Amino acid sequence: MKPVAVFISVHFSTQQQTVWVLIAMPNLDLYYMPSPGPSRAVVMTAKAVGVELNKKLLNPKLGEHLKPEFLKLNPQHTIPTLVDDGFVIWESRAILIYLVEKYGKDDSLYPKDPQKQALINQRLYFDMNTLYDAFASYYYPLLRTGSYGDAAAWTKVQNAFELLNTFLEGQEYVAGSQLTIADISILATIATIELVDFDLTKYPNVAKWYANAKKVTPGWEDTLEGLLSRKHLFDAKKPEFK
Structure with missing residues (x-):
């Protein structure tokens, strides 16, 4: 652990004494x-x-x-x-x-309740094995060959979004009533998919959730530079495809 010096002012009647305290911070x-x-x-x-x-x-x-x-x-x-x-x-x-x-200062992002936790885990696996996998199958060939994936890969993308749209029916978040790490993980995936000009409006629940998630997720702005660099990678290949 890295020690970080922090000073605290302590008052004794008319005198003020500055005390230095070493606090261990995560490395x-x-x-x-x-x-x-x-x-x-x-x-x-x-x-x-x-x-x-x-x-x-x-x-x-x-x-x-x-x-x-x-x-x-x-x-x-x-x-x-x-x-x-x-x-x-x-x-x-x-x-x-x-x-x-x-x-975490509390368990809001990953509640200790077994059922709430299980739902978050399911959404995380959905993100990895269904949503992100579908995106990679259809869009990653563009980076390697200048061509998108085949029709079957595109169907996987559509099916994944239809499922996510269903999960979000009447829901503000993807796994319960509050922001969790499932939202954060899926937000990162959806942001990548959106930057390749994917039309989210066909999936209104997803579009509504995405707009809100960008507002309420801490650190979203910190990732925008990296996200834009990802967009440049795909944009550089699009003329070859066209």
């Missing part, structure tokens, strides 16, 4: 890229629980995620990876749970 290293949704979800969650991240940029194009020192931390060499005073955890949704359970 959190985040190995990340600013543009992908999983990294942005971690940044927003850290903001929500009030912890500072020592952000360490990795560039996969330069093979930085394959260097021995990083492989020692994470043999799967996935991004993002969090190191908390020697403890290493990767996979963004696992990181979100860890951050709120260890550093």
